[in-house]
Amino acid sequence: MSRDLLVVGGGTAGLVSARTAAGFGARVLLVERERTGGDCLWTGCIPSKAILAAASRAAYARTSSRLGVLVSGVSVDFARVMDGVRSAIRTIEPVDSPESLEAAGVRVESGDLTFTGRHSAVIDGRPVEFHQAIICSGSSPAMPPIPGLAEASPLTSDSVWGLATLPERLAILGGGSIACELGQALARLGSTVTIVEGAERILTQEEPQAASIVTEALTRDGVTFHTGTPAVEVKSALGCGVLVLENGSTVDFDQLLVSVGRVPRTQELGLEKAGVALDEHGYVRVDNHLRTTNASIWAAGDVTGHAQFTHTAGVNGSLAASNAILGLRRRVDTTTIPRVTFT
Numbered sequence: 001m002s003r004d005l006l007v008v009g010g011g012t013a014g015l016v017s018a019r020t021a022a023g024f025g026a027r028v029l030l031v032e033r034e035r036t037g038g039d040c041l042w043t044g045c046i047p048s049k050a051i052l053a054a055a056s057r058a059a060y061a062r063t064s065s066r067l068g069v070l071v072s073g074v075s076v077d078f079a080r081v082m083d084g085v086r087s088a089i090r091t092i093e094p095v096d097s098p099e100s101l102e103a104a105g106v107r108v109e110s111g112d113l114t115f116t117g118r119h120s121a122v123i124d125g126r127p128v129e130f131h132q133a134i135i136c137s138g139s140s141p142a143m144p145p146i147p148g149l150a151e152a153s154p155l156t157s158d159s160v161w162g163l164a165t166l167p168e169r170l171a172i173l174g175g176g177s178i179a180c181e182l183g184q185a186l187a188r189l190g191s192t193v194t195i196v197e198g199a200e201r202i203l204t205q206e207e208p209q210a211a212s213i214v215t216e217a218l219t220r221d222g223v224t225f226h227t228g229t230p231a232v233e234v235k236s237a238l239g240c241g242v243l244v245l246e247n248g249s250t251v252d253f254d255q256l257l258v259s260v261g262r263v264p265r266t267q268e269l270g271l272e273k274a275g276v277a278l279d280e281h282g283y284v285r286v287d288n289h290l291r292t293t294n295a296s297i298w299a300a301g302d303v304t305g306h307a308q309f310t311h312t313a314g315v316n317g318s319l320a321a322s323n324a325i326l327g328l329r330r331r332v333d334t335t336t337i338p339r340v341t342f343t
Helices: 012-023 038-042 045-067 078-096 098-103 177-189 208-220 310-326
Strands: 002-008 028-032 106-110 113-115 120-123 126-135 139-141 169-173 192-197 224-227 231-237 240-245 250-253 255-258 262-264 297-299
Touching (some): 002 012, 002 310, 012 106, 045 078, 078 098, 098 106, 169 240, 177 192, 177 208, 192 250, 208 224, 297 310
Parallel strands (some): 002 028, 028 106, 169 255, 192 224
Antiparallel strands (some): 139 262, 240 250
């Protein structure tokens, strides 16, 4: 089996890369080990905005009296909220499905891919050759080396969507965008939420004034903050636990959510056999055209270390495919990338 373009990963970058190349008439093979759609569909944009919508309705109902609208006895059926989240995913799922890709001219295979050379790979042992390839394997939630953390079976932005009941006490490690979005949503739905951030403030990538506004808003929703004091240990028992902070204070929790960044998925891809180098942080090293150290292999999305947003992955996936198939030399522009923290 030989293909003009091999796309590794079926997230946003991979989907856009594959569809772009197929639109140019290329023979495209997309390989995904789990399910097409990636983080945006299954654990990111779609489910998070669905749960934020439910949380907003609860907050509006509780505060409507200031406008003269009296709503009494506001309660939340968390099981139905999560049903709504899953319904939103099901609505979008067909757009990113293998059937949709096949209709666009993309061949889709499920399995684990490993490069075996500069123009070859195997998919669960089946060989495939390619003229060009694009690595779109994405990223996964990082897990800091805190003693006792693994034993506490923490949630991440990947696994939080499996919650069947609302945690009574939720502790969140990390104060970035995901922590703030999910922390506020679950607080509005009825959880007692505590955010622990080792830096002096939350949202360290944003302007201090913007971070201050978000801090005040989440505080009004009942979120408690511990900033400037990292967690040093996790003590857990059946169904609950304690987060021990550097200053000696503790945070009790029934569920712990870890949201301290993401790491690239580059393990077990055989990149060294393909001549694809990684940088000091483990991301695929690319030039301004998204070409790797193998002139026939490109990369797009979270795996490159560029801004980890769905729209960035989509734009760069299109750019990489255009360069790979048409021989263009379009450049990535990272000067200004729009972004939103949905609180």
